[in-house]
Amino acid sequence: MDTEVAPAVEAVAADIAEMEIRGAATIAGAAAEALATQARASDAGTADQFRAEMHAAASYLYDTRPTAVSLPNALRFVFQGMDGTTVESLRQSAVDAAERFQSQLDRAQDDLGEIGANRLRDGDTVMTHCHSTDALACVEAALDQGKDLSAVVKETRPRNQGHITAEQLRQWDVPVTLIVDSAARRYLDEVDHVLVGADAVAADGSVVNKIGTSGLAVSARERGVPIMTAAQIIKLHPGTMTGHTVEIEMRDEDEVIDPSEREEIGQITVENPAFDVTPPRYMDAIVTERGQFPPESIVTLMRELFGETSARPWEGPV
Template structure:
């Protein structure tokens, strides 16, 4: 396969590496992801994360396996294993549906490589379209709040919600970005803060529980988040804590926007109640582990509830910014996502 490089993925010849997002920002470690077992392990551990990037990484690995001469049957089995790696993010399923169609072609190896590369290029292009569409909604001097990580670490391009923020900053519209640390794995504190710093965008890091007081003080002009799945009625599954922000924004009269590619739409899913929500390990709540080692702060026998995502009802969302443009609440009520 041709050499390919994104912020988080690298392909050279028939070798595939991922940037370990668990080690950031202190360390930039590139880890091999040359087998289904390795990539699934990286996905489960969130060394690879972000709904678009998960789908792209699975597609690229299938293409590499095909180039190595894996049989059609082995590739089909690999596809199903990868498909089951993350239940909530629908981008993975949508990308692999396209890879399954490529697998059915007579020259399946060439078709898989072509399709995987096409998906990467499409993601880069759609990130730019999302950024342009979303930046038009940002008013000059805005103080924006974002949650989790939706930048180049989570996509092949500049990102979804974070791409909007970066584009708006370049247009002179962003005064400051409030970055939720994002429990339980601090993906805002570790990843979003790092990316904004690399881009030169002014930001301030906050704990998730500080958003309400900032809104009450009039310090937040809009909230921008991404999505892992958008149901037919406009309900959105995203990183746990997103729903809280939407409720707070609604109470304080602050616009709340969701930025995502069309691959995040799931017209077969009627509403948020039908979205499967992944449960994460208890150790992500009872302590912390990283390049510094491990710390346990909760009792060893503490019972833990740790959903990776929550669902934000469509009624709390002011606009869905897709690569096709901005979708309004009225359009969603008229069935814009039910026929996507």
């Protein structure tokens, strides 16, 4: 079927593809809004045609970054809410769903932060890895609760996002000690809680996060330090419910070593995986805006949110 996609959808898709729009929540919000735009703009004559257009728009958006977790979750949410037998009822329900999604999104990080903050105590030193706005939301909420916190910030090679984390924490007047990633185990003895984000969370309780998280989690367990993951529910990966594993992005080798320096060394392979996988037994809790969960139970929340299928609702027959 030769179904048209609204120009605004194409624009959003382009922005996602070119990473003008980036960050799990921002992508998700933009995708839901794009579907609402499509719904509003549609001049479909029949319910079937309307649905076909919506499917086409969703597929179009989905194809821009098929490995992102939040994007299909946004699409799924809107399709779950779209219901009706007439164009008008479909349109209205889709727009409503998109707005509901956005509204939940707006609240999610605050809610999550509040919950994560409750796990922290006044006077705690937290260790961070990479830069996660979800994890930082927990710190911010704890500060708002009047708790004093300090931070040990791992620089997080190869891209040193720890520097961004350090800067944010300094803006909140949190004392920061910056260390190289390899120093983590040594400093765990001075740390009360490890706090990380997630790129994706799997049904088997695994946390996919910035490379280095799994080693940090193993050391935290060995040192007796609790560790939590802060992750909005848009990070929950429905495909993992049916056993799919999360694809790990291999990033540019130049992030690891400067090409000129590399040339001096000689013919070497450089590998730069963006993420690794932390098994649930090394993580104490996953904090979401819908409550905290032991990693082994996150599948319960996933079943509430997604049902049992990991199919993509926009791919079904019209």
